[in-house]
Every structure is written in structure tokens, then in C-alpha cells.
Amino acid sequence: MxxxxxxxxxxxxxxxxxxxxxxxxxxxxxxxxxxxxxxxxxxxxxxxxxxxxxxxxxxxxxxxxxxxxxxxxxxxxxxxxxxxxxxxxxxxxxxxxxxxxxxxxxxxxxxxxxxxxxxxxxxxxxxxxxxxxxxxxxxxxxxxxxxxxxxREAGLLEQRQAFQQDAAAQRQFLQALGVFATEGARLISLFAYENAGLGRWLDVLSSDVRPTHLLVPEGRILGDVQRWLGVEGLVAGDVHQRDALTVQVLSFVRQEQYDRLLWCCDFNAVRGEDSFVRAQWAGRPLLWHIYRQDEDIHLDKLDAFLALYTAALSPAASAALIALWQAWNTDGDMAQAWKMLLEHWPEVNQHAQTWCLEQGLxxxxxxxxxxxxxxxx
Missing domain, CATH: 3.40.50 (Rossmann fold)
Incomplete structure (x- = not known):
């Protein structure tokens, strides 16, 4: 039985x-x-x-x-x-x-x-x-x-790799969500708790020479997005642009669709546990908003993961990634930390893929x- x-x-x-x-x-x-x-x-x-x-x-x-x-x-x-x-x-x-x-x-x-x-x-x-x-x-x-x-479901990484190698499949998926990003734009997903440091990150994204299309599934971070945009009542489907940054609110989607959203993006900001793991299976650079606990004991968990995750990175790339994660989770300077990370993007991007494959073993x-x-x- x-x-x-x-x-x-x-x-x-x-x-x-x-x-x-x-x-x-x-x-x-x-x-x-x-x-x-x-x-x-x-x-x-x-x-x-x-x-x-x-x-x-x-x-x-x-x-x-x-x-x-x-x-x-x-x-x-x-x-x-x-x-x-x-x-x-x-x-x-x-x-x-x-x-x-x-x-x-x-x-x-x-x-x-x-x-x-x-x-x-x-x-x-x-x-x-x-x-x-x-x-x-x-x-x-x-x-x-x-x-x-x-x-990790059977065949997940193989499905993800095939999807990421199929530009037409990614475009079709995004268009079904109503996403039409500018050619060459950096695609970022943002699923997070309330975060006072968001505005400083959005400031630097909006002033970047490369355009960014920020996809924000419905959730707790929307209030901070609204304040930065100076609008009220953001709902799914809303699109706002400020200089180089386009902000688009997405409807809450099924888990399988969220996985594919992560696979499409160049960078994924995630929260909690489920989306944190799925962002790692996406094989792309990520930013984790860990759930806050009393007496900041959550920061011990954050540091433990960062020590493990960055062990194979060069000292400079490791320092940049750690600085970004700590800024995001401690109301630090997201603008400077993001600029530092971009200086090491090729290495951090390749490392995300390597880490994913290693965990998949x-x-x-x-x-x-x-x-x-x-x-x-």
C-alpha cells in the first residue's frame, strides 16, 4: 500500500x-x-x-x-x-x-x-x-x-535551461503577462517585504545609462513603490516610467508562472523561503529579503548563507554581493551597493549558474x- x-x-x-x-x-x-x-x-x-x-x-x-x-x-x-x-x-x-x-x-x-x-x-x-x-x-x-x-522537482533544471535558451518562449511568456520591455533593458523582479531602502535603489536604477524594467508582483512592497512614484492605489497592470526605470505591477501568479518569471529576469529580489529557493534554481543573481526576527537573529542566518554562497567568488565580488544583501536587510546604502555589484556582474552572474548546478547535485x-x-x- x-x-x-x-x-x-x-x-x-x-x-x-x-x-x-x-x-x-x-x-x-x-x-x-x-x-x-x-x-x-x-x-x-x-x-x-x-x-x-x-x-x-x-x-x-x-x-x-x-x-x-x-x-x-x-x-x-x-x-x-x-x-x-x-x-x-x-x-x-x-x-x-x-x-x-x-x-x-x-x-x-x-x-x-x-x-x-x-x-x-x-x-x-x-x-x-x-x-x-x-x-x-x-x-x-x-x-x-x-x-x-x-x-526541486525532477527535471526542473533541465526545463529552466531549455527555457532560458529559447528567446521566443520567454518573449511569449512575458507578453502573456502584459510585459513588453524595451530592447536591451535589464529585467528585474521584486518580491519583498516593506523596505525603507527601496527608494535609494530605485533612484540609482532610474539614473542608470541602461534602462531597467522592474516587475513587481502584488505584495507588501507595493506601498514603498507607491511612495517612491508619488502615486496611490497601485494595482496589477499599472505601468509607470521615471527616466531609465519602468515599474510594472503584476498580478499574483501560480507557482509555475512565478518560476518562469524568475527564469526570464536578469536579477531577482525575493523574500521568505519559497521564492528564495526558486530564485536559486533560476541560476541568476539574486537578492534575499530575509524575514525579520526579534533581536535581529535573522541576520545570523543571512550571514551564514552569504558565507557559504560567496565562498567561491573573488574577494572583491564577494564583498560587493555581501554589501548589497546587508544594505537591503539593514536599511543601508542600496545605491552605492548596487553600483559596486554592477562592477562585478559577469562573475556574479556566472557564479549564480554554478551555484545552482552544484546544489542540484x-x-x-x-x-x-x-x-x-x-x-x-
Missing amino acids: KARWDIFCSVVDNYGDIGVTWRLARQLVVEHACNVRLWVDDLRAFERMCPEIDVHLDEQWQEGVEVRFWPTEWRDTASADVVIAAFACQLPPEYMEAMAASARAPLWMNLDYLSAEEWVVGCHRLPSVKFKGVQKYFFFPGFRPGTGGLL QADLATALVQFYESWI
């Missing part, structure tokens, strides 16, 4: 949590023939990336995944063979009792946040707490050997989870 998997997702950051778990659920079904129930407590956030979702249904099937609404009032539900609590969310007490009452205890895992910190390797797959005899395990995605790897996250389950049983 196929293994039964329950994935619990409590939507905290609008799209990042559900973005990761939705990708994972589909991959487990398609590539590993698992029976998957995805429990989600916010179907309206889910609907943005899967428009077929009916937010009024407690149970439905989408792309081979059984989608369940995670209710406040829990009813009797038998536990699965594998139970994943995504991003340390707390399972319903009634479900935990069902796990303990099972004839065979399930494999219970906390799928943790992505981190490049060295300690992750030592904690990956270690036992955590127990609940009435049911053992919980840590499972860490990561960039280093000895971690759970990154979400590791087992993907879904496969690593299945392998852990198979070794556990």
Missing part, C-alpha cells in the same frame, strides 16, 4: 508556508506515489497560488493532493503513516492523541525553516520530543551535505523525506 502522509501548514506569512508545503505535497504525489493530505488553516492565502481552490470546502482534491481545511473544532481523524508539522506548527491535540492511539506509531517530523548555519547538519534527523511514545524528529532543509536539501527535499521514512520503517 502507498504510504499515507499528513502535512500540516499553519499560514503565518501569507504565502511562504503554504508555498513550500503545496510544492512538497504535489511532488510527493507525482514522483513518489504517496497519498497526501495537506491540512491548511487559511484557504484564502492558498487560493492565491491555486485559484482552483474552493475556500468554502473543508475537503477537496487538487492535483492529486487531498486538501483539508484545518478547523478550529477538530473532529476524529485517523493519523497517517508520516506526519509533517511544517515550520514547527503545533498539531491539534486531538490529532496527537490519534497518533498515540495508532496500532503503529507514525513517523512524526518537524520540517524546520531553511538555514545555512553549520549546526543544522548536526541536528538534522535527530529525535526531538515524545508524545505518549510517539517520537518526533527534526528535519532540516539545507544547502550542505548532511541536510535535507532543497525542494544533492538529493532534493521530497526524496530525502521519503528516504528517511523508508530507513525508519
